[in-house]
Amino acid sequence: MNRIVTRPKITIGFIPLLDCAPIVVALEQGFAAREGIDLILVRETSWANIRDRLIVGHFDAAHLLGPMAVATTLGVGHLQVPIVAPFALGLGGNAITVSTSLWEQMARRGATPGANPRVQGQALARVVAERASAGSPPLTFGMVYPFSCHNYELRYWLAAVGVDPDRDVRLVVIPPPYLADSMRAGQLDGFCVGEPWNSVAVQAGVGTIVTPTTAIWPLSPEKVLGCRASWADANGARLDALIRSLHHASVWCQDTANHAELAHLLAAPRYVDAPAELLLNAISNRLPLHKGAAPVALENFYVPASHHAAFPWVSHALWFYAQMVRWRQVEPQQTHLSSVAGTYRPDLYRRALRPLGITSPAEDVKPERFFDEAAFDPSRPCPDS
C-alpha cells in the first residue's frame, strides 16, 4: 500500500527585508522539515497586504512589524483582530540615511561620519532651524509604515534633539525599494529603513548613513512572527514546531560561518532580491557609510539570536504603545494595556523551546535604555496620560 506522508503546511507572508532571514532559513536549511512542518512562503508588496491577508486567513503567520501586531490587536484605524507575537525575528538592522546634500549641510554644522546620534542630531537640528528662519520648506523624511519601529525610532531621535517630527519636518511613507530613487529625485532628504535599503542608497551614491538606530536604542526590537490569536489557540503543536524551527534558523543566522551562505540565499529574486555583497555587509555588522568609504564596524547591528534576540519582550510591545500615544495615533485607554501586553507572548516562546532545554529569560519585561540616557519604565508606559 502506498502511504503518502504529508506534513502539516504553514503559509507565511513576508516582505523582502534582511530580517525575513529566519523564516527563509527555516525552510531552506530544512529546520522546518525536521520539526515536521512544511512552510509555504509568500512574498508580499505592502505591510497593508500582509496585515489583511493574515486577518482573512490567507496566511497562518507573517513577518510582521512589531507595532503593527499591537495596532491590529487594538484595531487602530482598521479591523480589530487579536494578533499574537510569540517569536521576535531579531534585533537591530535599521539605520537613518540622509541625502548627500543634507549630509554636506550637517557636516558643516558638526556632524562627522560614524559620530553618535546626539552629535548627528544636533547638526540636523541646526539645519532644520536655519531652514525655518530662512523660510525654506521643511525637510522630508521617509519611513515604511505609520505603525513601525522605523517611524518611532526616527521620531524618538528627532524629538530628543529638539526637532518636532510633526511640525519641523515632514514624514512620509515610501516603500523601501523606492527610497533610493525618491532621494535621487530630490523628493526625500532622509529616511529610516531596515537593510539592505540604506546600503542600496549608499551604493547608488545618493545617501550617507547618519547612524544605525541601534545607536539610538541599543538592542532595539524589529519584526516579529505574528499570527491570529485564534490560529495560535487552535494549532498549538504546529505553532510550537514553527517556533522551534525559527529558533534553530535564528541560531544558524547568527553563526559567522554561515554568513556568506545566508547573504547568498537572501539575495535570490524570490526573497530579498538585492546584491549579496550588500546583504553580507549588514549581516557581518560592517557598513560603508557613504559611497566608496571603507566599511565601519557597528556594534550589535545584526542580532538574530544572541542577547535573547528572539524573546518577545512585553516591554517592547508596551514601548510601541507608548509611542502610539505620544504621537497621537491612539487615544489612551486603561483597557488597552492588557491587550497590548497580551499581544507579545513570551509564554508561548517558553512553551515551545522548553523541550530543547533552552533557558529563556524569567521576566517578561525589562527596562529599555536609549541614547539620551532616558529609560523606559514598562510598569508606567504612559506616565503623562
Add this chain to the structure above:
Amino acid sequence: MGEPSLRILLVDQNAARAAILEEGLREAGHNDITVVREMHGLLRRIVDLDPDVIFIDLENPNRDVLEQMFQVSRSVRRPIAMFVDQADTETIRAAIESGVGAYVVDGLQKARVKTILDTAVSHFNAFNRLRDELERANQQLEERKIIERAKGLLMKERGLSEEDAYGLLRTAAMNENRRVADVARSIVSLVRLLK
C-alpha cells in the same frame, strides 16, 4: 434614487484593469470616477477630489503610502479601511482574493458601499480571468511555435515527412511521460548547443 452620487477614486497602475472597473462602475450608475496611476502628488489629488470611496490594487506597494496619508492628514476627511465591522470579514476576504483594497469615509450608508464594493470585486475577478486566459493563449502560441521548429529540425536532419516528424515527437513524449512541447523544447535547445 435621489441620493447624491458618490465620488470614487481608483488608484491602479494597470490601465486596462482600471478601464474595466471604471466602465463597470459607470454602468452601475456612478459617474464621478477619477483614475490615478501616479502616486506622486496623490495626497493633493485626494484633498482636491475629496472622494467618498478609494480603490487601490493590491499589487501596488504604494498601498502603505495611502494608509499613512489617512493617518496623518487632517486635510483629508479620514477614510477608514473598509468595514471595520467584524461581520464583514467575508466581504473583505472576497475583496482581497480579487486583488482590490478599498477605503471609505466614515458614515456612508453601508448597503450603498457594499454594492459598490461588489462591483469592484466582480470586475477585478473578470480582469483576473481575462489575464489568465491571455497567459494561457500566449503559452499555447509559444508551444505551437516550438513544436513547429522541432518538427522542422527533425524533417531536415532525418529526412522525415511533417507527419512522421510529429509522430516521432509524440512517441518520444509518450515514452518519456512528458508533454510534446517539452520534448520539442529539449530538441531545439540541444540542436542550438550542438551548432
